[in-house]
Amino acid sequence: MSSHAVSIVRQLMASEAYRTALATLSAQHDRTVEDIIALTQIPAPSFQEENRARAFLAMAEAHGLKNLEIDAEGNVTGLRPGIGNGPLICVAAHLDTVFPAGTDVTVRREGTRLFAPGVGDDTRSLAVLLAWLRAMDTAGVRTRADILFVADVGEEGPGDLRGMRHLFQQGPYKDRIGAFITVDSPDMDRIATGGVGSKRYRVTFKGPGGHSYGAFGLVNPMFAMADAIARLGRVAVPASPKTTYSASVTGGGTSINSIPNSVWTEFDLRSEAPGELAKLEATFLDLIDRSVAAENAARSTQNGPIGAEVLKIGDRPAGHTDETNDLVRLAHAAISAHGFQPGFAYSSTDANIPMSLGIPAIKIGSGGTGGRGHSLEEWIDVAPEPSVRGMAAGLATLLAVAGIG
Amino acid sequence: MSSHAVSIVRQLMASEAYRTALATLSAQHDRTVEDIIALTQIPAPSFQEENRARAFLAMAEAHGLKNLEIDAEGNVTGLRPGIGNGPLICVAAHLDTVFPAGTDVTVRREGTRLFAPGVGDDTRSLAVLLAWLRAMDTAGVRTRADILFVADVGEEGPGDLRGMRHLFQQGPYKDRIGAFITVDSPDMDRIATGGVGSKRYRVTFKGPGGHSYGAFGLVNPMFAMADAIARLGRVAVPASPKTTYSASVTGGGTSINSIPNSVWTEFDLRSEAPGELAKLEATFLDLIDRSVAAENAARSTQNGPIGAEVLKIGDRPAGHTDETNDLVRLAHAAISAHGFQPGFAYSSTDANIPMSLGIPAIKIGSGGTGGRGHSLEEWIDVAPEPSVRGMAAGLATLLAVAGIG
Numbered sequence: 001m002s003s004h005a006v007s008i009v010r011q012l013m014a015s016e017a018y019r020t021a022l023a024t025l026s027a028q029h030d031r032t033v034e035d036i037i038a039l040t041q042i043p044a045p046s047f048q049e050e051n052r053a054r055a056f057l058a059m060a061e062a063h064g065l066k067n068l069e070i071d072a073e074g075n076v077t078g079l080r081p082g083i084g085n086g087p088l089i090c091v092a093a094h095l096d097t098v099f100p101a102g103t104d105v106t107v108r109r110e111g112t113r114l115f116a117p118g119v120g121d122d123t124r125s126l127a128v129l130l131a132w133l134r135a136m137d138t139a140g141v142r143t144r145a146d147i148l149f150v151a152d153v154g155e156e157g158p159g160d161l162r163g164m165r166h167l168f169q170q171g172p173y174k175d176r177i178g179a180f181i182t183v184d185s186p187d188m189d190r191i192a193t194g195g196v197g198s199k200r201y202r203v204t205f206k207g208p209g210g211h212s213y214g215a216f217g218l219v220n221p222m223f224a225m226a227d228a229i230a231r232l233g234r235v236a237v238p239a240s241p242k243t244t245y246s247a248s249v250t251g252g253g254t255s256i257n258s259i260p261n262s263v264w265t266e267f268d269l270r271s272e273a274p275g276e277l278a279k280l281e282a283t284f285l286d287l288i289d290r291s292v293a294a295e296n297a298a299r300s301t302q303n304g305p306i307g308a309e310v311l312k313i314g315d316r317p318a319g320h321t322d323e324t325n326d327l328v329r330l331a332h333a334a335i336s337a338h339g340f341q342p343g344f345a346y347s348s349t350d351a352n353i354p355m356s357l358g359i360p361a362i363k364i365g366s367g368g369t370g371g372r373g374h375s376l377e378e379w380i381d382v383a384p385e386p387s388v389r390g391m392a393a394g395l396a397t398l399l400a401v402a403g404i405g
Numbered sequence: 406m407s408s409h410a411v412s413i414v415r416q417l418m419a420s421e422a423y424r425t426a427l428a429t430l431s432a433q434h435d436r437t438v439e440d441i442i443a444l445t446q447i448p449a450p451s452f453q454e455e456n457r458a459r460a461f462l463a464m465a466e467a468h469g470l471k472n473l474e475i476d477a478e479g480n481v482t483g484l485r486p487g488i489g490n491g492p493l494i495c496v497a498a499h500l501d502t503v504f505p506a507g508t509d510v511t512v513r514r515e516g517t518r519l520f521a522p523g524v525g526d527d528t529r530s531l532a533v534l535l536a537w538l539r540a541m542d543t544a545g546v547r548t549r550a551d552i553l554f555v556a557d558v559g560e561e562g563p564g565d566l567r568g569m570r571h572l573f574q575q576g577p578y579k580d581r582i583g584a585f586i587t588v589d590s591p592d593m594d595r596i597a598t599g600g601v602g603s604k605r606y607r608v609t610f611k612g613p614g615g616h617s618y619g620a621f622g623l624v625n626p627m628f629a630m631a632d633a634i635a636r637l638g639r640v641a642v643p644a645s646p647k648t649t650y651s652a653s654v655t656g657g658g659t660s661i662n663s664i665p666n667s668v669w670t671e672f673d674l675r676s677e678a679p680g681e682l683a684k685l686e687a688t689f690l691d692l693i694d695r696s697v698a699a700e701n702a703a704r705s706t707q708n709g710p711i712g713a714e715v716l717k718i719g720d721r722p723a724g725h726t727d728e729t730n731d732l733v734r735l736a737h738a739a740i741s742a743h744g745f746q747p748g749f750a751y752s753s754t755d756a757n758i759p760m761s762l763g764i765p766a767i768k769i770g771s772g773g774t775g776g777r778g779h780s781l782e783e784w785i786d787v788a789p790e791p792s793v794r795g796m797a798a799g800l801a802t803l804l805a806v807a808g809i810g
């Protein structure tokens with residue numbers, strides 16, 4: 001641990017400004033919980049974040065952000081001006097959830113637990129950004145660096161990081177951001193310094209189709225697809241560097257009494273290591289070919305064979321921020337100083353984009369606990385003490401990086 | 406071949422009435438083709454037959470049918486009164502197609518071929534019923550028996566023969582129908598005297614779900630489902646009695662970066678022989694269990710295991726009309742007398758219901774040729790000579806069974 005970073009954090013935490021901010025986070029915790037519930041109950045599937053973006057913008061309006069607006073891609077951005085000429089620090093949480101339109105996003109509360117799809121990933125973090133703004137306003141905090149607050153679109157699956165790509169490659173702040181912090185999911189015990197790379201495919205298996213009874217014996221693309229998925233399920237991947245795969249979403253077919261013309265599945269392949277990802281991708285593409293060939297050999301192709309259309313629908317760059325970077329050291333010191341024991345980890349988040357561009361970037365947690373992200377049983381715990389302590393650790397990270405006057 | 410049946414048909418075909426009817430079918434063939442095109446271009450997925458039913462009813466209105474109406478289930482029914490007290494003869498074609506709403510049903514014409522989903526199965530037959538009515542009207546044919554004309558709903562897959570079940574078990578004509586002829590698809594060379602039995606299932610594989618990367622290693626219902634489908638694809642079934650299976654329609658999943666909570670597939674199992682069907686069904690149910698167990702053994706169940714919900718969504722009774730029955734003998738004689746060489750076959754059609762109730766029933770063709778039923782490349786050929794000859798053979802069947810004065 002860097003003693004320089006530790007001393008900066010110690011000095012920060014001794015300041016009147018930090019103590020007032022912490023007291024505000026604590027005093028206004030119920031309001032933060034209300035914000036979490038309100039935002040969670042606005043559905044925000046990737047590409048349909050607009051209602052939630054407008055709600056977030058309205059909630060942020062009280063905080064005197066400069067140029068608070070929704071950018072061309074749909075991100076909410078607002079600048080909290082600093083007092084000096086430090087680099088622009090960007091802090092973000094993502095608006096979108098993995099859950100399709102129509103999913104029941106009503107929050108169920110049991111004691112200090114909130115249950116709802118998306119409540120922890122990443123809606124809680126949106127409310128935490130608002131809590132930080134209120135705490136900084138109340139404490140009269142003036143940072144040296146300008147801080148760009150972002151509630152961004154397209155972090156999940158099909159969004160393919162479109163919000164971040166726009167921010168860093170096209171929007172008005174491109175080339176100005178010197179450091180990036182994304183707040184994503186509750187866990188405080190892992191600082192993501194690595195961005196897991198991913199390849200995503202939609203594979204459509206096509207064939208001649210026909211009547212399920214009259215044309216029985218013709219090739220059926222469902223059998224080719226099932227064989228491909230089953231083969232993928234038998235692929236061995238290393239636990240370290242962590243490498244994973246999933247067959248995630250599927251569809252297709254004409255009717256129950258038809259051999260389908262077309263069926264499809266979407267696949268997610270990931271690895272911490274570019275080499276392992278490339279190897280898994282090659283294995284995957286090969287097993288698609290083998291499954292198609294096996295079906296064409298197993299049944300009749302007299303009306304035409306099975307074929308597979310392989311479409312790459314996601315390609316997230318891997319990246320890494322060195323653990324000796326000031327951003328990482330200050331985050332580690334600030335989070336440790338709040339009683340957590342953060343380790344370094346890989347994840348696949350908005351931070352992948354700046355990491356891949358060589359801009360220091362990390363992912364930190366939003367505080368409290370939670371689990372079952374990406375499942376319908378997703379939950380968070382908003383018990384005040386660990387929640388406020390987590391939020392304070394995150395705010396201390398931001399203030400240490402931005403510097404206070 | 407029954408010489409009695411042959412002589413009845415010979416006498417019929419020598420009559421002025423038959424000859425005028427035949428000349429009318431030939432003279433109005435272009436109109437019949439127009440009717441095929443018009444009806445084909447009205448989408449009619451099972452359970453959404455209403456628009457096509459109303460169009461058919463309007464087209465039938467000119468023909469003086471008694472009690473022409475849409476019944477409580479959605480079938481168009483109309484009675485052509487006879488002159489005597491013969492049994493009620495029912496002739497039917499089905500309104501619905503296997504193609505889901507949104508399928509392009511525009512008819513493409515190339516020479517004498519018409520290409521469109523549903524054009525042959527069974528839209529052409531609807532137009533043939535209208536052509537028969539016009540031919541009988543023009544020829545002034547009076548039959549001994551009353552003839553009930555039916556354009557029925559729910560013949561395909563999920564419809565599960567609901568139109569026929571209503572007609573024979575609940576509607577105003579139940580217990581009155583003495584013989585049943587369904588006109589289904591062009592083929593004249595097969596008279597279906599047997600009804601293939603079928604069992605249809607929707608199987609939903611469920612599991613705990615989770616993040617595709619963070620929760621990698623948990624059981625994934627997609628792997629269980631793929632294994633089940635792949636196992637089904639390896640099941641050996643007899644060519645005779647013909648026994649078949651299909652994995653036909655699939656869906657499910659949360660997002661590309663989630664292990665799905667739930668995925669499903671619909672399966673179609675059929676056999677000419679009740680014993681083989683029962684055996685296939687048992688094998689199928691067993692392989693679902695095995696696939697679920699295999700996935701629960703292959704990956705972690707720490708957040709819960711995979712399970713399968715097995716829902717029976719279709720159960721069509723098998724049945725058979727003896728080849729010595731008058732209905733079969735007259736149909737065979739009439740169709741043979743028009744230059745076809747009809748064999749007896751099994752199929753799964755509206756005739757299954759009366760067959761299973763012990764009511765003599767057959768399926769005959771609508772004439773002409775066609776192919777690729779239940780695929781998007783479905784086609785028929787409307788070249789006049791074979792088309793009119795087929796229609797005439799069907800009409801002769803109907804008149805021979807109903808008797809003419």
